[in-house]
Amino acid sequence: MSSAFEANYGFRRSDVRLGNWRDAPWNVWAFRHVSELIPTARIAASAGLVEEALVNAEGLTRETLFIDGVKTIMADILAKTSTDAMVVMKSGRIVADFHAANFDLETRHILFSASKSVTAIMAGILQGDGAIDVEQVVAHYVPELESSAYADARIRDLFDMQISLDFEETYLDPRGDFARYRRAGLLEPSVAGDTPDTLLAFLSSLRRGANEHGNGPFRYASPNSDVLGLVIERASGQRFADFVTTRLWQPLGAKRDAYVTVDAAGSARTGGGICMTPRDLARVGEMMRLGGIANGRRILSQDWVADTVNNGSAEAWAQSKSVEWLPNGRYRSKWYQTGEASKAFFALGIHGQWLYVDPTAEMVIAKFSSQPVPVSNDMKRLNLALFDALASIV
Template identity: 45%
Template sequence: MNSRHIMAAFPPTADAQVTLANWRQHPFSEWAFRNVRELLPTANIARSREPTSLSFAQAYLEDVAFANPRGETIDVGEALRTSHTDGFVVSHRGRIVAEWYAHGLTPDAPHLIFSVSKSIAGTLAGILVDRGKLDPDAPVTQYIPEMRGSVYGDGCTVRHLLDMSVGIHFDEDYMAREGDVINYRRSTGWEPFDATVPPTHLRQYLQTLRPDGKPHGHAFHYVSTNTDVLGWVYERACGMSYARIVSHYLWEPMGAEHDAYITVDSRGAARVAGGICATVRDLARFGEMMRNHGVSNGRQVVPSRWIHDIRHNGNAEAWSRGDLTKVFPNGNYRSKWYTIERGQTPFAAIGIHGQWVYIDPANETVIARVSSQALPMDLDLDHMWLRGYRAIASRLSGKA
């Protein structure tokens, strides 16, 4: 199927129709990831009334070279064209130096960012802690008594949610066609209706999850439901919907230029773990704020100490016992953010299908990339682009 024919007729032919059965499959995803609102119910995340202005200083980066998965030399231009990249923005010292779009995406069109959404949630925690609305060491049941009897009710704290160290029985296998991930997605509305399965909704499903026998805090175990519970904690702490929380405490004060939005289930519960859609420029604004110690347009939006904690803390032993050491062998995870290499400055927000916000404070560089990569996790492509991000940062800092 040629992606240009997808959803192009009125009505589309059967083989060009995007549905809940195929929307995360390539090439349908090229259309779906920038048109999520036409597939799923959503809640709006309002933009700022005073957007942070962008400045531009064009730099030629298409010839920056690095190794592809076969060990051959590739440059940025070819990598963009051959890796299903939909949007790409590079910022250096606060100015946009490169911008690139494909597959129908435009600067003002939101794109699904999958688990970059988690890093937004982790950033919000610092703001809510600073406002006295959230205690990261409190038990989850202090905010959600309904979690008693689930894995989240037996000694599980907000910090365990933030750091993905819940001792939960859950297999986050994105390629599975049955089991945990399918049941979870079905509760969020991301899967087609199945008449053979009793209907459920997200908050109901979260209360059914059980422990794996390991103590909370022992190991990094990447499970998306932890972040959905975290969002529910925020709602109880703030007395407002998650979409409103994102807008009020982050999107508006950060100076976002465009509305974002988030998918919701049949009861209006937000898919906090992976349902936000945002423009690439606003992702670059978000990354620049994080690079700048939480300051955007002269305003302290996120406490600098929270960002310092993200970059310098985290449990290396828990990471080493975890399930993503093949991605970053010497990495770390703190408050929904990845440290790429312990002892080095880059940190990142990462989502499946190729979504990134890469921040390199030492080289004063931020790179936001959205994609419709065919595989949810493609380590060859992700590691290729990680080499590319490093090469771009080196070029911009004059080290290459």
Template identity: 40%
Template sequence: MNSHRIMSAFPPAEDQQVTLANWRQHPFSTWAFRNVRELLPTANIAHSPEPTTLSFGQRYLEDVVFAGRSGETTNFSEALRTSHTDGIVVMHRGQVVSEWYANGLAPDTPHLIFSVSKSIAGTLGGILAECSKLDPDAPVTRYIPEMERSVYGGSCTVRHLLDMSVGIRFDEDYMARDGDVINYRRSTGWEPPDAGVPSSHLRQYLQTLRPNGTPHGQTFHYVSTNTDVLGWVYERACGMSYAKILSQYLWQPMGAQHDAYITADSRGAARVAGGICATLRDLARFGEMMRNHGVSNGRQVVPAWWIDDIRRNGNAEAWSRGDLTKVFPNGNYRSKWYTIDRSQSAFAAVGIHGQWIYIDPANATVIARVSSQPLPMDLDFDHMWLRGYRAIATRLHEDA
């Protein structure tokens, strides 16, 4: 089907209609990922009244060469057009040097960023810790006593949530048609209800999760529900909704130009783990702030010590025992951010279907990319783009 025909008529033909049942499937996703607000309830994340000014200086990068998806030689221009990329912004030394949009996306259009949302949540944790709203070493139940009988009770701490080291029984299989991920998505409102399954909302569902017998802190185990619990912790710590916390403590202080928004369940609980929709330029602003040790527009928004901790710490042994070593064999994970290779400085926020914020401090480069890749996880595309990001950063550094 031609993706340009999807949702183009009023009303759309049946086979061109995006619904709750097909919105994450290609080609419907090319429309859905930039129109989430027409499909799901959302909460607004207000922008700054004084946005951080972006400067622009176009650089020719289309001929940057790197190994493609199957090992063949490709270049930046070709990769953009053959990888379901919806948009990309490249910054070097604080200046936008390349910007590209496709599939109806525009500079002022929010796009679903999936688990890049987690890195935003992890960054927010440092701000709340700095202002004594949050103790990362405290047990989860200090903030949410209702979690005592779940996997998040007992010795489970906020730090375990931040670092994905909860010993939880959960299989995060995005391609499954039943089981943990489907039940979780139903609780968030991301899946149509099933008449044969009792209805549940997100906070209710989180309380049903159980341990797998592994001690907390020992193994990196990527489970999205940990981040939703983290968002609930923030709400209890601050006494306000997650969307308002994010706007007040991060989105406005960093100088976001546009409102973002986040999906919410039937009770208003935010999908902290993967529900944020934001514009590419604001994602680039966020990445540039992280590259600059938490400073945006001359203001220290995120404490520098928190960013140092993200880049220098993390448990390499826990990572090596974890479930994403095929993605980053020598990687690490701290406060919802990936260290791509412990021997290098680059770190990243990554979401399924091809969402990235790639930050290379050594080469003063930030790359924000959004996509509607058909598969949730496609390592060939991910590794191709990782090679591409490195090649672009190298070109910019060498030509500076």
């Protein structure tokens, strides 16, 4: 006789392991239950907050959309992009909650690299406090990185992925530095005869690439955002999860606890380990849409938000491979800009995690997915087309 778990997911809980949790079909469950696989630290919501009732998305999912000139319905696009949940906000109000099977208002999902955008917000808060100088070098805050590639890199270089680093983000390579990076974050099982580094030890071992920091093409590298997490901890004097709790999560009015994965030393995986509900992710986007304000309270400086959503080097982007899927894009402080008339900007994570903000349409979309392939330019383009179509009907 199959268990209720097996009936819901089509496999047994015991089938999901650290070695396969990002692979289909196991990722559908694993992305919603990361804390059962990897150590985490709690990001606490305020006690006693009550979540509003679910807003039925059935009518919206039946809407006819034209994606690249092809007539379709939204439900088909959600299925094609392996959507686990999607929340749509319009003018500050939740207008639709889409949940796949076995997903509810309490379910927390991993953001993967959309975590970087949240991490940047925390650094922006510290910049507003005067505790971080973006022109200062990394080793000023984290002296343990004095002998690494990061020693003389500026905080601004971390923000904008302008670090010269001998490192390749090869998601499907089971060997090499990227696999070692994952093991340091306890995201993969250890290899026989190998003792995983801590994140700090791994970051300390990275060497500079051929170029100088701060110029050349946009160079995406997740370790840069984990370095920024260490800077945040040193500058704030708090563990990352505690700092997020007091300066973002509770002032934001988040309704559910979030959490972040940690390594063996307790360092947060700020480059990709944050997990939260889709509604709370949407609330982060709404705070950015409003220029750093939530619940009538300023959380982040308006100047920092304006710089993040309006600046960034179009030249650096045009010189990168990312121009293939976002031709007019830019990247600033770990947020992407579409470069389109809508002035839309977004956070993005592998396997289809999105926080999309369209200021012109006053729309925010939080979307979690379990796409089988970590990175697909076709899926990115399809999701962006979906969001653009939604802006005209919500």
